[in-house]
Amino acid sequence: MFSPIIRQIDLANSLTLTGLVLSLISVFLAVNGHYNEAVICMMYAGIIDLFDGLVAKKISRTELQSEVGKQLDSIVDVCSFGFAPAIFAYCFGLKDLLSIAVLIFYLATNALRLAYFNTTGLMNEGSEQYYTGLPVTYAALFIPLAFTARFALPDETMKFILDGVYLLLALAMIGNFKMLKLRGVWYGIFALGAIALTAVYGWVSTVGIYF
Template identity: 40%
Template sequence: MFLLDVLDHTVKKLKAQTANVLTLANLSLGGFAIIVGINGNLNLSLLLIFVAALADRFDGMVARKFNIESELGKQLDSMSDIISFGVAPALLLYQGILYEFGAPGSFFTVFYIGCGAFRLARFNITESNGYFTGLPITAAGCLATLSFLAIPNLPPQTFLFIIIILSLLMVSPFKLRKV
């Protein structure tokens, strides 16, 4: 009987950490995306950001399914999201094209990251009411990452415009229904 109780307790503890493990996978993938991007492997960076988006999608689903949502999980998710969908996509675009603009390219790369951090902080202190305020950073990061694929086909100035628009959309007051 004791062994079954210990096993049951262990399974419950593991289940309780499943969402956090997925969140840390998101963070790790974003971290690796940054490292490989800095080292010039931009295509692998792009792939890692999209795999991080999958981990991000599943961590919330798992937390709700197992009823293990927590304040710690919410904060950890935001910290992971700033890495995977703030810093990683910004550096991907910077390495891919924005560096060509010198100081303005650097400024708007950091501006995007700052707007993403603001967006996440605002989300964490706001009651969930079925709506997002502003564009979620995951969506902005995926759009920024997708835009990287168009670098050979669009004028370079387009990417300054994209990063500025995504930045402003993240901090804007518009409401977007959660799906």
């Protein structure tokens, strides 16, 4: 007989765990200086986070699997979009006191935002649903996008840019504004965007040329 813990691994929860594994691989790559590959893994952890919820709504699951999935998703989110991006930035060179303060603030707001969302959920207005502040998953979009500036700028300049990006993300996560929950065609747009960015990063990594 399988453990009751193991029996909670349905398709949706398996996807969530896959995102966690990708985030760990992202950290391993960053520690070893493979930054382009690290942001690709970070990005796909974000794509998986978009789709695991969609899968959860489409499949048949027990009440316990659903409740475990909610807890698992939150734990994985703070690892994938809090710890992993912070470690990535530190490995890239954000090691001065100001940068460390920014990363601490980023991680703290990430965890706080997730705890708040777990308590309050989404706001409903008519047929639309809204988040309060920026969902943490968007870090997996904005950090890879911002990091493409490295193709044209020296690493020392990139460190200042990343300081700004992480600070803005942290402020947006705890911001007092409504953000529409995207669905439908946006899932396909994000997936295509991830494929396009993967092609760009893959080409640069292969050619080894920065503009």
